Amino acid sequence: MATQAIVTSGGTGRRRRSSPPPDFSPRRGAWLDTARRRNLTGWGFLIPAALLITLLSFVPMIQAFILSLQTGRGSRLNWADPLWMNFERLLHDEIFKLTMFNTVFYLVIQVPIMLILAMVLANLLNDPKLRYKAVWRTMIFLPCAVSLVSYSLVFRTMFATDGLVNDALMGLGLMHDPLNWLGEPWTARFVIVIGLIWRWTGYNMIFFLAALQNVDHSTLEAARIDGAGSFKTFWYVTVPQLRPMIVLTAIMSINGTLQLFDESWSLTKGGPSYNSMSMSHYLYELAFLKNPNVGYGSAISYVILIMVAVLALIQLKVGDKRD
Incomplete structure (x- = not known):
């Protein structure tokens, strides 16, 4: 809590309270906004790369596994019996x-x-x-x-x-x-x-x-x-x-x-x-x-x-x- 200075006037005996000094401490809400913006910026850079890796690597891997359970020639494929x-x-x-x-x-x-x-x-x-x-x-x-x-x-x-x-x-x-x-x-x-x-x-x-x-x-x-x-x-x-x-x-x-x-x-x-x-x-x-x-x-x-x-x-x- 900021201390309040008391000023006494010369002849009247009246006292004035000075205004408290300005508060320069960062507000919690502003700090959270900055942290949130940084997180969103990081995700903005990561999401396109993650989508490309998923589309170009993981999706083909899943498709290849599905194909490994099928048999046939060319595009005429059927499920293998047994699957393995x-x-x-x-x-x-x-x-x-x-x-x-x-x-x-x-x-x-x-x-x-x-x-x-x-x-x-x-x-x-x-x-x-x-x-x-x-x-x-x-x-x-x-x-x-x-x-x-x-x-x-x-x-x-x-x-x-x-x-x-x-x-x-x-x-x-x-x-x-x-x-x-x-x-x-x-x-x-x-x-x-x-x-x-x-x-x-x-x-x-x-x-x-x-x-x-x-x-x-x-x-x-x-x-x-x-x-x-x-x-x-x-x-x-x-x-x-x-x-x-x-x-x-x-x-x-x-x-x-x-x-x-x-x-x-x-x-x-x-x-x-x-x-x-x-x-x-x-x-x-x-x-x-x-x-x-x-x-x-x-x-x-x-x-x-x-x-x-x-x-x-x-x-x-x-x-x-x-x-």
Whole structure:
């Protein structure tokens, strides 16, 4: 409560009460109005994005699940009997099992090599004493920016029977006869692995370079003072501080490999005889080519979705070391 000053007039003895000072405290109603406006502004930005995500992601997912419970060709679809018939068919589809094996093979071989190589390159290019760092970083990142069709044509030419790879190996005396790289199952798989490593190593290297900027340099100096060499400093000091980025790049790489389509389609066309085809490539052929079967293709898409979700959940649980 504001104090009231009493003023006495000289001759009359009359007293006047001065007016209280103005109240500058914010009104509760005005504060609530400001908070409400801010909330409405935030929702105004979020609602359009949420609607787009719902329409472009969640609605198609629901429609795909409904399609996976139907059977038929083209647009003439009927409910399957039983409803899980398409999923049951997957258990007996030898081609699907082969494409799943191919996809898992690419994941197990390519992802660890690519991430380790990206981490090592990022550590080397983060050296402050290295000259022309911008040039080296650009050269390593460029394969990611190259058109898929262009690099596929180059790889198909290099690994052709009369291509550069066979000529180089025979010139070094490692081979006597040219090898049909794209015509044999295992060599065709390795060509795809080489293509994936060549294209995506630089992409992941950029993430590790960004994470290395946040590494505490005092920990590196302490390790060197304690006598740790370059390898031990990198393995025991740098790598633990890169764990969040390692988890992120691993999740992105595994998810991308499980959904692999481009290299299987452009490099080998899935051949020979489905031996290098990925699950997404097989899904595409079933749903859009060769007497389309959208219901069965939708069932395969849900299997891929479940595999991606399970592996991502496992990686998040393993990588999260917070108390």
